[in-house]
Amino acid sequence: SQQGEEDPQALSIQEGENATMNCSYKTSINNLQWYRQNSGRGLVHLILIRSNEREKHSGRLRVTLDTSKKSSSLLITASRAADTASYFCATSGNAGKSTFGDGTTLTVKP
Amino acid sequence: GAGVSQSPSNKVTEKGKDVELRCDPISGHTALYWYRQRLGQGLEFLIYFQGNSAPDKSGLPSDRFSAERTGESVSTLTIQRTQQEDSAVYLCASRPTGGTGELFFGEGSRLTVL
Numbered sequence: 001s002q003q004g005e006e007d008p009q010a011l012s013i014q015e016g017e018n019a020t021m022n023c024s025y026k027t028s029i030n031n032l033q034w035y036r037q038n039s040g041r042g043l044v045h046l047i048l049i050r051s052n053e054r055e056k057h058s059g060r061l062r063v064t065l066d067t068s069k070k071s072s073s074l075l076i077t078a079s080r081a082a083d084t085a086s087y088f089c090a091t092s093g094n095a096g097k098s099t100f101g102d103g104t105t106l107t108v109k110p
Numbered sequence: 111g112a113g114v115s116q117s118p119s120n121k122v123t124e125k126g127k128d129v130e131l132r133c134d135p136i137s138g139h140t141a142l143y144w145y146r147q148r149l150g151q152g153l154e155f156l157i158y159f160q161g162n163s164a165p166d167k168s169g170l171p172s173d174r175f176s177a178e179r180t181g182e183s184v185s186t187l188t189i190q191r192t193q194q195e196d197s198a199v200y201l202c203a204s205r206p207t208g209g210t211g212e213l214f215f216g217e218g219s220r221l222t223v224l
Binding site: 030031033035041042043044045048088090092095096097098099100101102103 | 114141143152155160166201210211213214215217218
């Protein structure tokens, strides 16, 4: 089974609204990363949060991590039509292997 | 090159044929990963190479799948006797040792088995 599981599976919002996606995982991790994938393309790294961090910001992105609940959230503020994509969380443990979830498909309507 | 390069970008083959997919990682990246992504789904881990260590093959779905890596450069994923269920995009990623942990992805190889 996948280590990371995102919810919701799909999210549709209006431009300007905020989008929140959640990720849950099962085992202990060194870090958790969020990636973006435009249709038919490879994945692009957005942000990494280490297991000893609780919150991190990068531009319009805010990531939180709760290791006690084994969950993370990605918030995209003031969304734009260009944010339309699939978003994946990935967890990495001591062995270095990175495991991905099934993703959240975000649609931002102009 | 500047990024991870995969070839071919598209491959159509007949059931039962063998296919080879190639990945050129970013120069100097010691870690290399292969993932499979079926249409509309997430990434399924296949195999992970780290330097000269034995690869983590725990994600290979059957003995029809194998992968090799020459030192810290090119990797080839081979699928023997392809089945229709093998149709997917195969993504390669690389990562430098001591980096932030970020994976750098190629654009993928789309495999269609007829």
